Amino acid sequence: MKSRHKKLLAIGLGVAGLGVIAALVLNAFQDNLVFFFSPTQVIAGEAPKDRAFRIGGLVEADSVKRDPDGLTVRFLVTDTAKTIPVTYKGILPDLFKEGKGVVAEGKLGEGGMFMATQVLAKHDENYMPPEAAQALEQAQKAQATLSQ
């Protein structure tokens, strides 16, 4: 093999390698993007039915109930306009509290119940998860336009 051919071969292999990596990245990216929806959007049917997504808002006051097994929790997440029932099995984060902001990741189940696999509440008492803040903001805007 001439050295020019070798060089071409090396470049070809390099390009092919990068192509494989790019394909891998984009494929994983497609599959693993998690979109965010507010309760209002979920009620309006905008959220995907068979794919995980995130919801955010406030944990409605007096809505947290525990199943007798002690580890399954049910609560309502609200953006002040609409609410979504959520169920989660496991230990809640330290800052999960009624009336405070929360973000949950999971899928929609039977009867509009959101089956959370992960509940996030960030580590600062006064800090609102950005997604939750956005959901509240959107709901308030929507109500403002309605009342006009």
Add this chain to the structure above:
Amino acid sequence: MIPELGHFVLIVALLLALIQGILPLIGAQRGNTALMALARPAAQGQFVFVAIAYACLTYSFLTNDFSVENVARNSFSQLPEVYRITATWGSHEGSLLLWVLMLGFWTTAVSVFSRHLPDDMVARVIGVMGLISVGFLAFLLVTSNPFDRLLPAAADGRDMNPLLQDWGMIIHPPMLYMGYVGFAVAFAFAIAALISGKLDAAWARWSRPWTTVAWAFLTFGIALGSWWAYRELGWGGWWFWDPTENASFMPWLAGTALIHSLAVTEKRGAFKAWTVLLALTAFSLSLLGTFLVRSGVLSSVHAFATDPARGAFILAFLAVVIGGSLTLYAWRAPKMLTGGPFTWFSREAMLLANNVVLLAAMGSVLLGTLYPLLMDALGMGKISVGPPYFNAVFVPVMAPALFLMGVGPLARWKGDSLPDMVARLKWALAISVATGLLLPLTLKGFNPWATLGFTLSAWILLTVLIGFRERLKHSGRLANLPRGYWGMQLAHLGMAWGVAGITLVANYQQEIDVRMKVGDHTSLAGYTFTFQGTTEEPGPNYRVAKGTVEVSKEGKQLFVLHPEKRIYNASGMPMTEADIHPNFFRDVYVALGEPLDEDAKTWAVRIFHKPFINWLWLGALLMVIGGFMAASDRRYRIAVKKSEAPAGAAAQGA
């Protein structure tokens, strides 16, 4: 008075940084020795003044001076003394001050350990570091003055974030910043070489030890961060692919590529332009990481946009540093001559492949980290990219790099023979694959990920041993091998050790969340856990419910764990403090969830059995030791003067 003094000396430091950043560069350009000679005293003076400013801020924290806004927001009268010292860098302003302090430290180190370098090189390197310092000091003084007063003074502080009140956090930020900022030295060397046009093997030899030390600090900092997250966040994980973690991991990947590429440039004079580009990239990513974590852009893109002064300054600074250095690169780099030729199967080629893989990995992390921010900034909806993406990309991309880690150090420079290599390594390959296939079968049945992990760790371990054996045939005794070689082998072994730990803990950990009343038993991984209730106790700045969990095996009590649930007085923030019984082979980890009844007799409890998790950090520690060892190789100290000529003579070295 003290805060005003701090503010004042910070201004003096900025003036000195201006002198340090401008005059020596002019001097180097014109060959003016007097101006060049300003570099060292200006840099050392600047360091002294920044250190005084830093001491002033620490003093304000120690004396609970709540008339300083920064102290009022980040400290608390009941906060233990050691955390008041660390609270100094807990805030945005304080952490930037720490950054400048570290930069001053590195610059001073360069000014002291550069006696053997040409004067114009030293002037340029210190000058460039001065310019970086000017940027940071101006940012501090204009937008983020750590000494701003609060009128009227607060009665008490709002306390430091309880998560940071852990001794892992005492050393993690300084180590991480030592690494981040250390890449500024490599950056300054690269810029100096671009300006002077003298980009040769000697240049690579000068920047190599600095880069390796910075890399070792960064490795240590990241490992400490991971260890802290594991102990403190209560979730039992050691890496979350969180943007703050990625921010430190990207410069590490680029820095790892850089130290390997520098080896080629030093030994063979090849890859010059590429090495310079990597030095620019590593430091740019350090800057990006600092700002990502410290500007608040991660918690909300909009908060960042509503503080236009800070946001604009940061973007402008990044644009100047990255844009400016790339422009200089585009202008100068094409003039650089390439080094000696090599074939596709040579150590150069392996290192090139290693670089490509590391940068591809870095790119995939960058994409996953910045894409959600970009979408949000453009108002295109909120998305998140979680661990599944990073795991799906990172593991397959890094696997070839680990394979090459075995072959690369054994391949000869310029060109090697593939059949020879196969003959040298066939047993190692066979044993590694056999280990990878059989070990999972003895544990929990076939598992492709475990096979991949075990094969690669065994492969690296065996090839490192083969490397030692082959070298010993020539040099006779282990002690005769150069420290550079030892360092490389130890770092590679550390990687193998860490990969083995990761593989074991990722595939064989066990976990349960369970409801436990006082006296309840539960078992996991052969251990029996008995919950003995909780007691209320006061802490220095918190109240705590302290749980007692007795752990026994086959009826014999082994140890007692005390996981805690704390409520911090100032913020009212609850905190889970897990208790861990570690040993060389496994961790037993117990964390309290929340009380499930009124009188706190029943709790949600989370229990983990984490096999071999400590190998991960021990492996990282070995990498750190390897880094320092390689940087202390004696050829960096004695051979510098002689090495102005192309380093072909050293081609057969480590």
